[in-house]
Amino acid sequence: MNKAWWKESVVYQIYPRSFKDSNGDGIGDLGGIIEKLDYLKELGIDVIWLSPVYKSPNDDNGYDISDYQDIMTEFGTMEDFDKLLKKAHDKGIKIMMDLVVNHTSDEHQWFIESRKSIDNEYRDYYLWKKGVDGQPPNNWGSCFSGSAWKYDESTEMYFLHLFSQKQPDLNWENKKVRNEVYDMMKWWLDKGIDGFRMDVINLISKDQQFPDGPKGETSLYGDFGPYSVNGPRVHEFLNEMNRKVLSKYDIMTVGETPGVTTEEAMKYVGNDRNELNMVFQFEHMGLGDGPDGKWSNLSFDLNDLKRIMTKWQKGLENGGWNSLYWNNHDQPRVVSRFGNDKKYWKQSAKMLATCLHMMQGTPYIYQGEEIGMTNVAFESIEEYRDIETINAYNELVNIKGKDSAEMMAAIYGRGRDNARTPVQWDDSENAGFTTDTPWIKVNPNYRQINVKSQLHDQDSIFNYYKKLISIRKKNEIVVYGTYNLILEDHQEIYSYTRTLGDKKLLVICNFTENTPVFNLPEEIKYNSKEFIVGNYTTECAGSIESFELKPYEARVYLLHS
Known part of the structure; x- marks a missing residue:
């Protein structure tokens, strides 16, 4: 068993612009994060992943960097960052920075x-x-x-520019570029940060012939994927980065790798590869995609989700490591996407948390997820701020003729601004996020869904997340146990086991508002059982051989053989 601190950690992603505004300008900032460190300590997380805070003209909300060694004015100063780093470390919380080196801003x-x-x-x-x-x-x-x-x-x-016109791609073939990047990384690591989340890192190597990409039936342009996703020299570059920088520090690294397979992922994260600790893959995030990609916003099939999650659990279990997430700054809110954000809001939010946090890998919580924040439906496209959403609306509605109402429904379901509405701290005006007009509107449900109402409610989603984190820290099986799917073809129940030595975790999750019956497979033998956690307050001490699940119910048992 290859143990490591980053395997045993729980990460909390902060999107600074929407987290907490400390100076009343409507924009979240470093001071706001400092204000809320005690809250994060209370939750029990170990690492903050800080989305970009570098100097930027903000064409793509900070992912267009004009100076890697300065702080965006709206967020504060380098002094503020140093203060945040020290205060976080004093509370036992590490800081992982966002490394965006596929491209810079055109103002760099x-x-x-x-x-x-x-x-x-x-x-x-x-x-x-x-x-x-x-x-x-x-x-x-x-x-x-x-x-x-x-x-x-x-x-x-x-x-x-694989992204915005204001995000020109760097030429990684140029050794000077690579050395500039490595020097910048060392500068931050010497400052004391604890790792990097690497933005679209598997796009840095391009086929130098630059051939035309394949076009789909509805595509106006060709796909660069075959010639840039996991490109010809990407592993050479990351191996060099590891040799010159990463290996010299005790840090955590995770690469964002769209389009990666389990086999390709092992090249990035394998113990013997000397590249990265883990990657973010997006296969489960593609569920419901159609002819217009995510803007088709089709329904998802639970068995597809089970198949994908299981493929990654099994694919990386020997010599690799998974990152576990439902949400991030680019994805809609999970309780709205895979749960039920109306009648069974609380139950489904807890169930989804249980399903993810009991898997093998490092769990990532996206700000607001721990209180069950939901998707938002703004009235018009003018109220949206995300460049991807606005451009897609213009292309699909104004150029291709997609129905406007249909497109808005897709935006409500899958748009990136769902994740970017301000964190709902309390039920005061603007959800306690700011005393000014927020840069993007607050979700109107903040009066019902907010941190203040959940902190001291023992049945709240917040306190359930806190409990899951605590269980992970106390039970090695949650971190290192081997995953196996059971009831593979069940249309409503996602159930799996985790095994370590003579102990077995049994995880049972109902993904519907129905009441299906769970039947324990005959091959699972045990001498005694212990109820660990569940999202209903009813007693779960009865038989586990066969029982009826409540809507969106989750249960976890520890079985002893």
Whole structure:
């Protein structure tokens, strides 16, 4: 058993803009995070993953960085950051920074120099190409709609941007670029941070032939995926990063890796690979995608979810490690997506937490998840702030003719701003997030759903998350036990076991408002059982051979053989 502190930790993601505003300008900041460290300590988390706080013009909410070694003015100063780091460490909480090095902002000094002339010393820090017959170098499409190439009149060439036009991609083929990145990482690590979450890190290596990508029937542009996702030199680059930087510190690393398979993931996280500790994969986040991707917003099938989660649990169990998450800053609220955010809001939020936190891997809690924050339905597209959502609306409705009401329904279901409404601290105006007008509207349900109402309610979602975290810390089986799916084809129940030595955890989750009967498979033998946790207050001491589950019920038993 390969033990490590980051395997035993629980991570809490903070999206600073929406967490807590300390100076009354409507925008969350570092001071607001400092204010709430005691709250996070109370919850029991070990690590804060801090979404980008670097200097940025904010085209993509901080993921467009203009200076890696300065703090965005709206968030505070480097002094404020140092204060946050010290206070967090004093409370036993580590800080993991967001590393965004596939691209920079077009306002970064490197790019300002790069676009000046083809002879500039920074020219090859980015990917510049000549067009073909007045068209971009290839047909690649941007993740944020439109072409992935932007024409720049000053040198009459195109630069690559897999995301926004204001996010030019760095040229990782250039050793100078890599060394600049490594030096910057060392600067932060020497400051005392505890690791990096690496944004779209599996996109940093591009096929240098830059061939056209395949086009789907409804696509205006080609997919860059085959030539940039898990590109030709990505493992070479990460191995170099590990050798020159990561291996020299006792830190936590997680790579965001869209489009990765379990086999490919093992190349990133395998014990013998010397690259990363774990990756974020998105296969379960793609459930319900259709012809318009996530904007089709179809229903999901529980057995598909079980199959995907099980594939990752089994695929990385020998020599790898999973990251466990339902939500992040790019995903809708899980209680609205996989649960029932109306009649069974509390029960389904707790059930989903149970299902995830009992699996093998490091759990990630996204701000507000621990109080059951839900999706939001703003009245018009003008009230949304997310560049991906706005661009998709314009392309699908205004260009392709998708029905506006249908698109808004998809945005309500899957849009990124669902995760970005301010944290609901109390039932005062603006949910206690700010004394000014918030940068994005607060979810109107804040008067019912907020931290203040849950802190001292022993039956609250907050206190249930606190209990799950505590159980994880006290029971090695929750961290290191082997996962096995049971009742594989059941349409309503997700149940699995975790085994370590002569102990077995039995996890039972009802994903519906129905009352299905759970029947214990014959192959599971035990001498004694102990009820560990459940989301209903009723006594669960009876037989576990066969019993009826309540709507969205979750139960966990410890079995002794």
